[in-house]
Amino acid sequence: MKALWDLRDQPEKKPRMPLSVSAIVDAAIAIADGDGxxxxxxxxxxxxxxxxxxxxxxxxxxxxxxLSIMIDTAVGEPPDLSEVPDGWRAKLEEFVRRLAExxxxxxxxxxxxxxxxxxxxxxxxxxxxxxxxxxxxxxTGDERMAAAFLLFGHVRNTQSMTTxxxxxxxxxxxxxxxxxxxxxxxxxxxxxxxxxxxxxxDNARAFGLDRLLDGLAALIKERS
Amino acid sequence: MKALWDLRDQPEKKPRMPLSVSAIVDAAIAIADGDGxxxxxxxxxxxxxxxxxxxxxxxxxxxxxxLSIMIDTAVGEPPDLSEVPDGWRAKLEEFVRRLAExxxxxxxxxxxxxxxxxxxxxxxxxxxxxxxxxxxxxxTGDERMAAAFLLFGHVRNTQSMTTxxxxxxxxxxxxxxxxxxxxxxxxxxxxxxxxxxxxxxDNARAFGLDRLLDGLAALIKERS
DNA sequence: GAAGCAATGTATCCGTCGGACACTTGATGT
DNA sequence: ACATCAAGTGTCCGACGGATACATTGCTTC
Numbered sequence: 210m211k212a213l214w215d216l217r218d219q220p221e222k223k224p225r226m227p228l229s230v231s232a233i234v235d236a237a238i239a240i241a242d243g244d245g246x247x248x249x250x251x252x253x254x255x256x257x258x259x260x261x262x263x264x265x266x267x268x269x270x271x272x273x274x275x276l277s278i279m280i281d282t283a284v285g286e287p288p289d290l291s292e293v294p295d296g297w298r299a300k301l302e303e304f305v306r307r308l309a310e311x312x313x314x315x316x317x318x319x320x321x322x323x324x325x326x327x328x329x330x331x332x333x334x335x336x337x338x339x340x341x342x343x344x345x346x347x348x349t350g351d352e353r354m355a356a357a358f359l360l361f362g363h364v365r366n367t368q369s370m371t372t373x374x375x376x377x378x379x380x381x382x383x384x385x386x387x388x389x390x391x392x393x394x395x396x397x398x399x400x401x402x403x404x405x406x407x408x409x410x411d412n413a414r415a416f417g418l419d420r421l422l423d424g425l426a427a428l429i430k431e432r433s
Numbered sequence: 434m435k436a437l438w439d440l441r442d443q444p445e446k447k448p449r450m451p452l453s454v455s456a457i458v459d460a461a462i463a464i465a466d467g468d469g470x471x472x473x474x475x476x477x478x479x480x481x482x483x484x485x486x487x488x489x490x491x492x493x494x495x496x497x498x499x500l501s502i503m504i505d506t507a508v509g510e511p512p513d514l515s516e517v518p519d520g521w522r523a524k525l526e527e528f529v530r531r532l533a534e535x536x537x538x539x540x541x542x543x544x545x546x547x548x549x550x551x552x553x554x555x556x557x558x559x560x561x562x563x564x565x566x567x568x569x570x571x572x573t574g575d576e577r578m579a580a581a582f583l584l585f586g587h588v589r590n591t592q593s594m595t596t597x598x599x600x601x602x603x604x605x606x607x608x609x610x611x612x613x614x615x616x617x618x619x620x621x622x623x624x625x626x627x628x629x630x631x632x633x634x635d636n637a638r639a640f641g642l643d644r645l646l647d648g649l650a651a652l653i654k655e656r657s
Numbered sequence: 658g659a660a661g662c663a664a665t666g667t668a669t670c671c672g673t674c675g676g677a678c679a680c681t682t683g684a685t686g687t
Numbered sequence: 688a689c690a691t692c693a694a695g696t697g698t699c700c701g702a703c704g705g706a707t708a709c710a711t712t713g714c715t716t717c
Contacts, residue, residue, distance in 0.1 A: 227665080250702080250703060250704080251703080251704065251705085252702075252704090260667090261666070262667095262704090262705090263667070263669095263705085263706090263707095264665075264666045264667070266705080266706090267664085267666070271705075272704065272705090320547065320548075323544065323593045324544075324593055327607055327608060330615075330618070333619060334618070334619070337618070337622045340621045341620075341621040344621055350625030350627070351625070351640075352640060353621075353625050354625050354626075355640040355641060356644070358590070358641070359587075359590075359637075359640075359641045359645075361590075362587065362589075362590030362641070363583075363586065365586075365590065366582070366585075366586030366589065369547045369548055384551060384557075387551070387557075391554070394554065395557060395558070395561045396565075397561055397564045397565040397568055397577075398557065398561045398564055400574060401564050401574030401575070401577050401578050402578075403574070412575055412579060413578070413579040413582055416576060416579040416580070416583075417582070417583045417586070419648070419652075420580070420583065420645060420648030420649055420651075420652065421583075421644060421645060421648055423647070423648035423651045424643070424644030424646070424647035424648035424649075425644055425648075427644075427647045427651065428643075428644065428647070451694080474673080474674060474675080475674085475675065475676085476673080476674075476675090484695070484696090485695070485696055485697080486696095487676085487677090487678095487695075487697085488695045490676080490677095491693080491695070492694095495675080495676075496675065496676090658717105659717090660716090660717080661714105661715085661716085661717100662713100662714090662715085663712105663713095663714090663715100664711100664712085664713085664714095665710100665711080665712075665713100666709105666710085666712090667708100667709080667710070667711090668708090668709075668710090669706105669707090669708085670705105670706085670707085671704105671705085671706080671707105672703105672704095673702105673703080674701105674703070674704105675700105675702095675703105676699105676700085676701100677700080678697105678698090678700105679696100679697090679698090679699105680695105680697080680698100681695085681697100682695080682696095683692105683693095683694090683695105684691105684693090684694100685691085685692090686689105686690095686691085687688100687689090687690090687691100
């Protein structure tokens with residue numbers, strides 16, 4: 210029957226690449242970047258690649274392993290801050306800039322890199338970069354680690370603000386209206402919202418980072 | 434047939450309470466507290482209450498609405514910080530203590546209160562409390578809001594550390610071993626980990642808060 | 658070149674999830 | 688006594704992650 214019309218080789222010969230871990234991971238990252246991490250399912254990845262769902266399991270053992278590889282692939286190479294001049298503060302500002310840039314490209318990263326996990330080597334490399342930027346400041350190892358986590362956390366928080374939008378608060382948003390409508394319950398909040406500045410996101414990001422680095426600077430000065 | 438053996442009334446007469454929104458929400462919160470937010474399913478809630486899954490939809494329109502109510506119920510009443518003496522810093526420290534306590538009782542709260550949502554009135558009340566604590570400091574409304582978000586973020590970050598464990602880093606953990614095993618790649622990190630202090634969690638929490646409040650203090654002092 | 662075999666991909670099944678919809682049941686007002 | 692109607696039930700659906708058994712392919716070894 211198939212031979213009858215000689216349709217055998219032509220439609221069968223889709224010259225598809227053999228499946229590979231990196232192809233799977235790249236496809237998964239593309240889906241997460243475009244449609245959010247919750248859109249990443251084994252079926253969706255397989256469909257995008259032109260394979261069946263279970264073929265993926267020949268290359269990754271389960272979805273959480275795939276997610277780990279996705280993370281360590283998406284974070285990319287850690288930044289080299291040794292070339293940034295002007296001391297720890299400039300280095301850390303550059304670190305935050307780079308981290309925010311990567312997380313902006315992959316908005317699912319900050320929400321997925323919480324909790325108890327075994328980090329991949331690249332992710333650990335980012336921590337190494339931040340801790341290294343604080344070498345020679347007189348801070349202890351613990352303090353440098355804590356400062357690094359503080360920076361990660363700050364970027365994570367401000368990122369989820371811009372990505373998913375705690376701009377819910379800014380300007381004429383629904384939240385702002387609700388608050389102003391109940392000014393009796395939220396006197397300070399509605400007064401704060403009535404100010405002239407509408408864009409909360411970038412302000413909050415810069416404000417938080419400045420406060421944080423100021424606090425670090427105070428401690429470092431105290432130590433020297 | 435049922436009448437045949439007269440089994441009708443006895444097993445039927447479970448004197449169960451009628452279903453209500455608050456009963457559903459309480460059951461859902463109990464499940465989330467005990468088995469994690471991912472264990473909360475409509476079927477599980479219904480089973481715990483002795484009803485069928487679909488009966489829940491008579492009281493809540495869908496799961497995400499239920500989640501919203503769960504959040505605003507679990508956060509509880511916002512703290513009244515007006516009785517805390519000694520100015521903004523003590524107030525904010527108390528605020529963080531209270532928030533951390535609530536989030537410790539409901540470990541799923543910090544992970545679920547991210548992203549774009551319409552807050553409930555109690556959740557907004559917490560923000561009001563923090564903003565109110567900064568009244569009279571000379572900060573603008575925007576700055577007070579940003580500071581409040583900074584505090585929320587800090588608690589969220591440190592909470593997910595203790596709950597899910599970025600104690601992955603501390604002491605003889607798997608991460609610490611991996612890092613020390615590749616000291617060539619992570620020189621600063623492995624040096625920082627070789628210090629005498631094992632317990633990173635509480636240290637990091639207090640360290641971060643102190644830095645943050647120091648940074649705020651510097652700005653407030655500059656304004657006055 | 659033919660036979661055998663291991664690797665790779667496929668088809669099918671399972672249990673669980675959120676949710677739609679039509680049904681029964683018991684209380685109530687007239 | 689009867690119609691109404693809200694509350695709860697049973698059944699179905701598609702999508703999900705994952706297990707298992709089967710088909711296919713290409714490479715090695717006589």
